[in-house]
Amino acid sequence: MDGRNDQSDLESPEFLRMSLAAAMTLGFKPGVFYRNARLYCINLLLTYRNGCAARCAYCGLSRNRPGIYQGKSFIRVAWPTYALDEIIQRIGERREKVKRICISMITNKRSIHDTNEVCARLRSSFDIPVSLLISPTILGYKDLLDFRHAGADKIGVAIDLATEGLFDKYRGRGVQGPHRWNTYWRTLKDALDVFGKGNAGAHFMVGMGETEKEMCEAIQRVRDMGGSTHLFSFFPEAGSVMADCMPPPLDQYRRIQLARYLIDNGISRGDRFGYDERGRIANFGLPRDDLNRIIDSGQPFRTSGCEGYDGEVACNRPFANSRPGPEMRNYPFPPNRADIQRIRRQMEGKNTLLSFELERATA
Numbered sequence: 001m002d003g004r005n006d007q008s009d010l011e012s013p014e015f016l017r018m019s020l021a022a023a024m025t026l027g028f029k030p031g032v033f034y035r036n037a038r039l040y041c042i043n044l045l046l047t048y049r050n051g052c053a054a055r056c057a058y059c060g061l062s063r064n065r066p067g068i069y070q071g072k073s074f075i076r077v078a079w080p081t082y083a084l085d086e087i088i089q090r091i092g093e094r095r096e097k098v099k100r101i102c103i104s105m106i107t108n109k110r111s112i113h114d115t116n117e118v119c120a121r122l123r124s125s126f127d128i129p130v131s132l133l134i135s136p137t138i139l140g141y142k143d144l145l146d147f148r149h150a151g152a153d154k155i156g157v158a159i160d161l162a163t164e165g166l167f168d169k170y171r172g173r174g175v176q177g178p179h180r181w182n183t184y185w186r187t188l189k190d191a192l193d194v195f196g197k198g199n200a201g202a203h204f205m206v207g208m209g210e211t212e213k214e215m216c217e218a219i220q221r222v223r224d225m226g227g228s229t230h231l232f233s234f235f236p237e238a239g240s241v242m243a244d245c246m247p248p249p250l251d252q253y254r255r256i257q258l259a260r261y262l263i264d265n266g267i268s269r270g271d272r273f274g275y276d277e278r279g280r281i282a283n284f285g286l287p288r289d290d291l292n293r294i295i296d297s298g299q300p301f302r303t304s305g306c307e308g309y310d311g312e313v314a315c316n317r318p319f320a321n322s323r324p325g326p327e328m329r330n331y332p333f334p335p336n337r338a339d340i341q342r343i344r345r346q347m348e349g350k351n352t353l354l355s356f357e358l359e360r361a362t363a
Contacts, residue, residue: 099308207248211279
């Protein structure tokens, strides 16, 4: 289906876009994953001829980015379009490979009804849990109740920015966009009320101009509300307003990954961390031996996402915010000993931006 040159007539709910990794997992696309990584969550995206109404400066789907919606990349890769009927058939044939399905809304009024319809169809086809990445700008409390009735069990709210000022700059008035900081936080609170503690959380993106202290405060706020955080590293989307910006240094991202792990698992708190005069994390409020054991486990540096029924992260998004290779940002599998040694060097600020500069120069 994705072989058509013109996909403008392929709209939800009958058609959905799918991440390249998910298309490979279901056999729609050929290819192999670096180091034999596996994706366990089928990531789906609603699709419409007139696309998304938002203008987020860093997003590949932004109305400010040239091109038609169906042809735009998202989170670094292409998202080809397939019929929902065929997606359901492929998931059924590969049931043992799929532990979760995630439906991502866009800021388009049609997506409210269509999210319910697609979710209900998936849940009636097989017993695989379904998460929703929602668009708070167009939603009300009743919509969350309808999503739960349709069979969704977890909700994601992509707040993305750690402070109100940055949110407004990159998602709101600064780009003439419709999103508002308070709306996103209120919707997260409502989602936790409807779906229960631990069943809703926020996405945050490191490297948008925030200090490490500000990011830790945002993550702690979500934790104190009863939610969890899924962490991303900024990656410049070609053709977006921020296409020429750099991702955060790896030492910064590694510290925030470790901070998120400690906060989300109740091991420490952001207000127990020590920070330097530039707002960088100086200590994590733990004895050195305890911290070393946690780093050596490799767990803080794995992709944070929604779990399957087995309690393991299913939405592990292989290489979604960095290219495959030794400098990967999120590990979609347990880091080995060599990985841990590399992570420790990265946390010390060694070899953090050179590889990206070289990749971009040769891309």
